[in-house]
Amino acid sequence: MRRSKILYVPFWATYVFLYLPIVVLVVMSFNSGKSAYTYEGFSLKWYGELAADERVQTGVVNTLIVAAGSTAIATVLGTLLAVGLVRHTRSKALDALALMPAVLPDLVLAIGLLLFYGLIQMTLGLYSVMLSHALFSMAFVAAVVRTRLVGADSSLEEASRDLGAGPVSTFVRITLPQLTPGIVAGALLAFTLSLDEFVIAFFTIGNAEPTLPIVIYSMIRFGVTPKINALAAILLLVSFTAVIAGQRLTKIGESRAQD
């Protein structure tokens, strides 16, 4: 079909809109001057200052702890839940419930969780953030594993049972290997989501040492310096690499599973 040229205007506008701020951000991180707005010359000094910032260091460590813990919980629970939902019930209500944490606005989850932790008088800290992150991460893991499972052949499991394998060994030997690419993709998704999550962490961390997004938030509220740009540039690099690697990985996993 002939396409109308005018469509290219919003098309390119979208990409410029998406990438212009990022490019400016990265360029400014190499600014030798003090301002985050006016470029004065090339320098890596802000990266040096960043490396020396203890708050950022603790933030990174805390974020990784929370992400690792919540991903572990979410991957196990989400996988079991997906298999259970697809293979053992046809309940639309349970399906909807499993998806709900991914659909509800983060603020609603945050308020609910904070009320709940208050009610049971749990001390807030990294653990409460970890449990909270696992809640929505589980929904994403379950959703990803589900799509994989719906595409998978249930007759393989039946054949395994028919050949005399018990339910546990069927699950471990037949079901799980088929699901591996989905589980890996779900876990990667959960990990990335947790790394970047701000709202729920902000509400449920209490007075503990904050995670990195909260550190950045307070830095911005305090004032704009090229140090934040340096941090932003590094985070951009990390997440771009992770996304592209993840893309490759799931592709390889999928083509292997199809062989």
Next chain:
Amino acid sequence: MLKIDGVTRRFGNVTALDDVSLQIEQGEFFALLGPSGCGKTTLLRIVAGFETPDSGRVTLDGEDLLSKAPNRRPISLMFQSYALFPHMTVAKNVAYGLERERLPRQEIKQRVGEVLETVGLSQHASRKPAQLSGGQRQRVALARSIVKRPRLLLLDEPLSALDKKVRADMQLELKRLQHEVGITFVVVTHDQEEAMSLADRIAVFDSGRVCQVDEPVALYERPRSPFVADFVGANNLFHGVASGLEALRSEKFGMLPGTPLTELEADSAALLAVRPENVELADENAARGLAGSVLDVSFYGGVSHISVDVPDHPKPVLAAVQGAASVQAGAKVKVRWNAKDAVIMAVDR
């Protein structure tokens, strides 16, 4: 009259159409026949306006088509997939083209009603395409195409999505309709039986070129090139050289009787083609014919096909006889035919 003049289209270094020229008369039922990838669909899409040729002209009644946008051409195309709008009812699908002409609502309603009557779908006017059978969808697509009273109707593999039985019915129906509405029909197909039973004239395509344009009977009886002889209907083919007489000189079988369609230079490479129904089975002691043994006999109701293994011939020779065959597999026989029933044609080197 649709005139296609020297149309060439290349995709990268693949030539889909190579200097194709055709003339299709008003009111004719014309078929473009060829194996898949021969360029026939590309030609159809050029006429409809969805492809642009690299060179050449296409005119309809003397009027240039190529300079017009697809939606301004007085041509309807029936898609192979039918391309019915899934969100519209049958009536809405059929009315779509008329609404684009901004006709009065009353006239649209009347014409839609008439055409649905013609294709026998009046009962299904308010259904959605998903609720119809394959044959019914085909009729909707047809109704949607003819309701606009186009000067030319293009049909892309119109019957390929139907099962065998419905296909035979629709073949008859297409012919009836074409007589009734008097529109020029151009059908693209890879199925030679379909082309032969439907069309007044057939153009056979091979790798982007037109090999032969003829009426079905002529095409069947007098193929002018080895490709046509092989592609249209079953044929027994023998390679050799022209002998100058009513025969082909074969290295392995000596002189084989046949009629050259054109004057052939003696000793030039040639091909002899003989239809199975013209091959006769004779006793192994018969005076002339090629000796062989029966490989297989298959009974098709009205006719039986007998394949005979002739030593030194790459493929079994096929013979068709009326009714049940009197020979059995393993029998020693001779196959023979009359010179007037076999054609000899030149082979391009």
Next chain:
Amino acid sequence: MKSEVKTRPASRSIGRRLGAFVLLSPGLTYLVVLLLVPLALVLSYTVFRRGRFGGVVYEFTTENFARLVDPLYLDVLGGSLKIAALTTVLALLLGYPTAYLIAQLPRKWKTVALVAVVLPFWTNFIIRIYAWIILLSGPGLVNSVLGTELELLYKESTIVVGLLYSYLPLMVLPLYAAIERLDPQLREASANLGASGFTTFRKVTLPLTLPGVLTGSMFVFVPSFGNFVIPELLGGSKTLMAGNVIRNEFLKARDWPFASTVTLALIAVLVVLLLAQAWAARRA
């Protein structure tokens, strides 16, 4: 032998139930404890009085709802609706042509173009907002390129830009999926029947991709409507959205019941919209 064969289905069905229990119970327990109970708490706190330093006093009251319908808060809800709706419309205007063109690209470029749309979404949310502060602030790039000293930050439109930037990828993806599924021959058929490009879009392409439009709109609207970070960082203190009210009442004023009431109002609006969306999608 015979009896063994007979008992197998029964033992299997018990096994299946056990299997279902083992698989489902951990996740469902987690969902009940950390999702349903907290939501029930939000719901119930709306009818209690506030505690002095956060928390609640278990005394029935309707004063939270009375306060909610105060024009001050209704304005905030209405303002949030307006901002979220504007963001959604802009995302559609940018996202639809983008998704449409991506769907027409050759296979190799399609993936690249799609990843390029999603990539910014995977970077830190706060960082993305920060980037706009750098761009739009007084001495920022936009003003220095234009040679102006415009006040670009801390306006309602700045919030819209921030929200649009954050959630545009969520619009493009479902739209792309819907457009990609569309049979290109339908557009050709429409042209063949005499429709212009615009008519084809209006009569064929748009109606058939409407489910994608609705999904994408929900994906953009929901997080925009409940947002508090973007209005806080880009909107200054002037414009308040519902999310800001919730956050302030909760963490600053420590009025948990009223914060819960605003949260409930937010959920109610979203539920109404989701139902409307489901209804529209079924009709499409």
